[in-house]
Each structure stands twice: as structure tokens, then as C-alpha cells.
Amino acid sequence: MQDTLELPAELTIYTASATRTAWLAWLSRPDFNPQGTVQIGGGQVDDIDGAGVQLLGALTQSLVERGLAWRVTAPSEALLEACHMLGSQQWLVGAPAQSGSP
Numbered sequence: 001m002q003d004t005l006e007l008p009a010e011l012t013i014y015t016a017s018a019t020r021t022a023w024l025a026w027l028s029r030p031d032f033n034p035q036g037t038v039q040i041g042g043g044q045v046d047d048i049d050g051a052g053v054q055l056l057g058a059l060t061q062s063l064v065e066r067g068l069a070w071r072v073t074a075p076s077e078a079l080l081e082a083c084h085m086l087g088s089q090q091w092l093v094g095a096p097a098q099s100g101s102p
Helices: 016-028 050-065 077-085
Strands: 004-006 037-041 069-073
Touching: 016 050, 050 069, 050 077
Parallel strands: 004 037, 037 069
Antiparallel strands: none
């Protein structure tokens, strides 16, 4: 079982629907039972826009609702820049596992 989610190279409006579907399937697996913090691999992201950041927000909410903390490992320069520009750099160090946290 893999409890690490690798972000795709493209997190844009053009891939948002397919990426969301893949993430929901990953979260819904019967064997999904991470211990501790969920690892999100961010090194492959080379194209991200506002829709991609919004998608990360939805992923955050889904994990928080399950009581899970997460952190991005090795974020790419594109991911760092996009999150910084949109004020979401806190996602790069993780999100608290508390309901209602953005």
C-alpha cells in the first residue's frame, strides 16, 4: 500500500477534473490507513495555476476531515512559487489535523 501521494507534473485547470478523480480514488481505497502524517510528493510539479492551488485546498480539506495531517516533500520551484504568490505557503510545511482548518 502506498500512503504517499505524488502530485502530477501539471496541476492546472486543464487537468483539475482528472486529478481530482484520481485523488478521490486514492483517498477512498479500502486499504488507505496512513499512520501519522500523509506524505505529498511535490517534486514533479512544473506547471500550476489557480485551479491547481484550489485543488490542493480541496485535498487539504479532505485530509483534515479524516483527521489526517500532511506535508509536502521536496516541493518543486513551480509549486513553491505558486503557493507563495497565492498566500498558501503554509501547505508546504503541512496542515493541522483539525476540522475547519483551511
